[in-house]
Amino acid sequence: MNKYLKYISPNLNCIYNIMKINETLGKWENYNIEKGYTEITYSFPNWSALRGDKYKTLTTFNDKGKDLVRAKLQQWEDVANIKFIEVSDEKDTDLKFGMYNNLSEIGNYRSHSVRGFAFHPNNIEKKYKIAESKIEKVEDYTFSGQVWINMSDMNIEYITKSTITPEQQIKVNYFKSKADIIEYSIEEHDKYYILLKNNNARAHIDDSKNVLKEEPYTQKAISHEIGHALGLHHTFTRQQSIDCEENTYKYSIMAYNVPDSSDADHQGMHPLTPQLMDVYAIQATYGQNKSTHIGNTIYGFNSNTKKDYYSLKTSEDKIIACIWDAGGIDTFDFSKYTVDQKIDLSEGGFSDVGGLRANISIAYDTVIENAIGGSKSDIISGNDANNKLSGQCGDDTLYGKGGNDFLYGGEGNDYLYGEQGDDYLYGEQGDDYLIGSDGNDYLYGGEGNDYLWDSAGNNMLDGGLGNDILISSKGDDVLYGGEGNDYLDAGMGNNKLTGGTGYDTFSFNIENNDSSNLITDFESGIDKIFLYKKTDDGNITKKINIVNSNHLNNNEGNLYYDNVNNITNLKINTAEISTPQYLNINLIGKYEYEDLFC
Structure with missing residues (x-):
């Protein structure tokens, strides 16, 4: 698990080492070799009956409170290679859960600002008390693994x-x-x-008032204390506290600090799950749960997780969570939000979703393949997997990163960057920019006046509707203008160019260009050929001299019609040096010089 430490920041390394400060006593050692995970028992002791006169407010969880604790235990089990086993309250267990009402003689806690406390694992204490199985008083339980929640209001x-x-x-x-x-x-x-x-002063006496709030702060407090009981320290010590964004709720529920507004904006809300560093630290302790969400999982809107902390129903819903996913083809669906968003699918990355900032993170070693944006202007970045990114409405910017990706701009004027891999870019509605980059890509502008450019590989560029600009660079490409008045630049490869309907321009670089191109549908009086050289000030038009000779000097060309194949060949010497470099422009049909350069 420590393989990721070399990839994360020095601050995160330091935070991790602090969280694991109790490593010598910091984990339960109940690993089941046959089952392949660590078994951790837990119970809800009948503290109310056991407290006697010594302990004033120790209280047993009611059924609703127990369900809340079980849900929080499940969150930790989902990410770590552990299995929680509930045991009756008649026996000592690894974890023991209870409540107190602002005053707890255990640990001497007596402040409303302390929402709970817990004791770390202690396998030595457990070993020496294992024979004392009969529970008659509070002291018969081992201290290690006790989790206490303050129910005062x-x-x-x-x-x-x-x-x-x-x-x-x-x-x-x-x-x-x-x-x-x-x-x-x-x-x-x-x-x-x-x-x-x-206001809850009688909750430890009257069970009808024994109500634990289920709001996010209480949920975070329970998860925080379970983290201690599993072996995690705070993100700080009395001797060492780093003033950095990593030492905040943004990265860990074991932190006390709220993130600075420049690092995250959670609008006063609390995380609903263990956060990025919590997941990393607990997996470093117990290993990863490799069976969590191994299917095709959807997070956000239309979620199939059946977990409220990963599910959204309306645009008013907000979540702060870290995603651990062990397999499948998975999707972030934030389609119903009506604010600008930034969605990052990289492991260890944070997304700004639903009006918050840095509220969704992806755990290390987790791959989320797909993302769906909302109705405003989103920035969506993929990863090295094969991604499907959908901008939906708004003026979106999509980055495929590595892998063979599908990028859909949707409505609005979008920027699509395929980057590495063999990518499919669809501008759809609006005036879009499609940049293919490396790999063999397919670019389709769709509606609107689009700009399509690919720098390498053997690609297909299709302008679709509108007046489009299609630019090939290296590689052997197919360019199709489609409807509208299009500009097709052949670049430096061997390309096939089709203008489609409308007044189209076929553009060729005549500086050291040694390539062969085919124009399939040139129409005299409608389409034209444009020759240029690149300069520091931009492209300039360049005329050539047509000669009736096979020996061509620089900027000289000849025109030849092959009546057998019905091909007109325009051959141009584009070399700046003595060695010729010939650009061949082949056109289906018979044309004169005046037809080409009208």
Whole structure:
């Protein structure tokens, strides 16, 4: 798993090492050789019955709370090579879940700002207590793997000392007299008081009030504490804390810091899953779960994951998540969003989706093949796999990257870059720019006035409708203008050119061009041939001298009609040196010089 450390930033390396600071005691050692994964038991002890007089608020999860914990355990199991096994509350287990109400004698936690705590794995403690199977009191459970969630719900009031009123002073005195840390708490600072009233003060006594909020912050807190119980540290220590974007929620739910607005914009929302560094660190500890989402999985709109943290229904829905996917042909579908988006399919990459920034990441060693943009102007980047990228509406920019890709611009004026591989680029509606680059590509402009260019390989360029510009470079290409008045530049390869309907221009570079081209549908009086040389100031028109000789000097040409094959051949010496370089322009039909250069 450490193979990725050389690819990630020095800051991420440092964060990873901090998160694994307890590596000597930092994992459960219950690996099942036959099953091929680590088994981790868990339970929901009956803390309410066991707490006695010593522990005031230790509380058992109700059924709804248990389901929430199970869902969070499943998220960790989905990414790591572990299997959680639920056991009855009569036995000690690796993980033990419970709640407390702002005050916990275990760990001596007594602050509303602490939403939970947990103990790391300790296989030594487990080894020595394994024989003590009978549970009669809280202390009979091992501390390692205990996970506690604070169920308090505080009203918070700040009172400034310098402007305190008599009524406020009475209230301060009342809170001081009632302070029990559970229902009433007061914090005194140099310049102000903080008064805290727990709306959930009887939750540890009355089971009907034992309600754990399911909002994202609570969900993140549960996932965070499970991370500790599985062996992960925070992204910082008291001695070491890096001031960088990697030490934030953007990268890890084990972090405390909110990302700076220049690095991410989550609009106050919290991650719904373990984040990029969490997935990396837990997989480095236990290995990867190779059975998660091995089919053709859709994330976002029209999701087939059956998981709300990967599913979107309306354009108002938002998610902050990291995607781990073990196989199949997978798709990001963000088609219903009506904002500009940036979708990045590279592993370790972040996407700006649904009005947030850097809210979707892709775990290392995960391949997402396809992406669908929304109705605004999106930037979509593929990866080294064979991608299918769809811009949909808006003025989109699509990058195929490596692999043999299909790029669809959709409506709007789009920029499509095939880059490496044999790619298919479809501009569709609008005035589009299609750039093929390496590989043997197919470029189709579709509707609108499009610009098609391919720099290498043997390609097919089809302008479709509109007045299009088709430019070949190296390689043997087929250029088809289609409808409209098109400009076809043959470049330096051996090409086949068809203008289609309309007034078309067939353009040829006559500087050191040693190639042979065929024009299939030249029409006298409608189409024309344009000869040029490249200069620093741009292309300039170049005329040639037609001579009745087979010996051609530079910028000289001859015109020959082959009546057997019905081919007119225009042969031009384009060499700038003494060694000839002949550009051959072949046209189906019989033409005179005046027909070609009207």
